Amino acid sequence: MTPTRETFGNIPLSSQLAFYALAAVAVGIFCWGVWRRWKLWQIGQPIGFRELITGNLLAVWKNFRPGAQRVALDAGAQQRVRGHGLGTVAHLSLYVGFMALFAGTTLLELDNILSHLSEAFKFHRGLYYVVYEYTLDYLGLAFLAGTLFFCWRRFRKPAALGHRASDWYVLLSFLAIGVTGYLVEALRILWSQPTGITAHCSPVGLWLAGQLGSYTVSEARSAHFAVWWIHAFLAFGFFASIPFTRLFHFVAGPMNIFLAQPGLGSLVPVTMEEVEKTERVGVNDIRHFSIQQLLSLDACMECGRCEEVCPATASGKPLSPKRVVQDLKGLMEETATGLAAGKKEFRALHEDTIKAETLWSCTACSACVNTCPVRIDQLGLIISMRRHLVAEGGLSGTAATALRRMQSNANPWGLPPAERANWLDGLATKS
Ligand code: HEM
Ligand code: SF4
Ligand code: SF4
DSSP states (O other): OOOBOOTTTTOOHHHHHHHHHHHHHHHHHHHHHHHHHHHHHTTSBOOOHHHHTOSOHHHHHHHHHHHHHHIIIIIISOGGGOSSHHHHHHHHHHHHHHHHHHHHHHHHHHHHHHHHHOGGGOOSBHHHHHHHHHHHHHHHHHHHHHHHHHHHHHHHOOTTSOOOHHHHHHHHHHHHHHHHHHHHHHHHHHHHOOOHHHHHTSHHHHHHHHHTOOOOHHHHHHHHHHHHHHHHHHHHHHHHHGGGSGGGHHHHHHHHHHHSOSSTTOOOOOOHHHHHHHSSSSOSSGGGSBHHHHHHHHHOOOOOHHHHHOHHHHTTOSOOHHHHHHHHHHHHHHHHHHHHTTOOOOOOSBTTTBOHHHHHTOOOOOHHHHHOTTOOOHHHHHHHHHHHHHHTTOOOHHHHHHHHHHHHHSSTTOOOGGGTTGGGTTSOOOO
């Protein structure tokens, strides 16, 4: 007999219709959530996105190619997630498992639609079916293993990691989705009683079916129906909640990777044209950041990697690049909500949100920028704000003295040019 199974086996038509209605609601909530975040970013300065999509197809592709390559490597192949020990292994495991389950469910739905058109179009059978079931059964374990690691890490509460109550919702719902997925498979095996390779190509489900004890076919059918619904509710709940939890990095991360500057950490000079046009130097208000910079704040999943490599944080200075990103994100939300409610006065960016001593603590070493998995440019944010302080005459202390000496003596120590070669005195050099 050709190995295969019914897609909605044991699920009556009314439940199938309710399933699709619920799927539409989940997609609707997801889109609404993304749109709400999108509206927040719009308070920033335009980034000329239209220029990216003008011209013929070749021109558009030329504009898109660098960003698309970055997304493929950094997000798709998880290139920038690497180099963080067990955290990296766990994320790769969870990510590969999740993407495989997602692709598998999409293929299953495609097969369902095609087989409704004609039985001849059904491809979910034979060797394809065996490979599909086998692969997804094992990658489901990878998804669960990654999730279990992140649960263990949250129990330990490492200081560099951000903590919110919704993190537990995400991780526990992943665990529940994985476990109920296997239960649905085991109960299906119990009522449909497959034999040979059709049963053995689902090794985890088959093993679990053996552990569940003796069920009559009708008991297995009822339990299968109930757990199938629980599984569906959990999956839709998870999908709808993506824009409202830390999982939003899965959406905003690739978007920021696509739009980010290619040369991270390189400082963009301020031009006179820009100053004349904007009548300011640097950033004095959250709305002065670009739309891309505001979107980047939403891509942060508070992994703490930037904080771990920051020399200012390590030496006890009042600066954490992760905190700067999170504080700006808070101000963006507050300002955008206030604007929508017709408010005119907002919490100030400087001092009320980001202290001058925080900005002066940055050594501009770029370590944070180079380590961020989603290409957030923390240094660019800090320098933009610091430029405003300099323009306002806020530079004081040793930094101000060094700059004055650079201007008058071309060196930060204020030594006269005539003494420049003094260090050669006493050395065995030939004139
Ligand atoms: C789009 C590309 C993605 C990138 C660049 C990315 C990056 C990251 C990074 C760097 C972390 C922190 C891990 C660590 O510090 O060790 C993380 C955490 C996490 N990511 Fe992703 N991720 C991506 C996609 C996904 C996807 C598709 C999922 C699953 C739906 C996912 C789920 C998670 C979870 C559950 C955590 C752990 C959160 C916690 O600690 O509670 N990520 N991600
Ligand atoms: S800014 Fe980047 S490196 Fe820092 S916590 Fe956020 S995602 Fe992680
Ligand atoms: S650039 Fe500034 S914030 Fe980033 S790691 Fe270096 S000192 Fe820290």
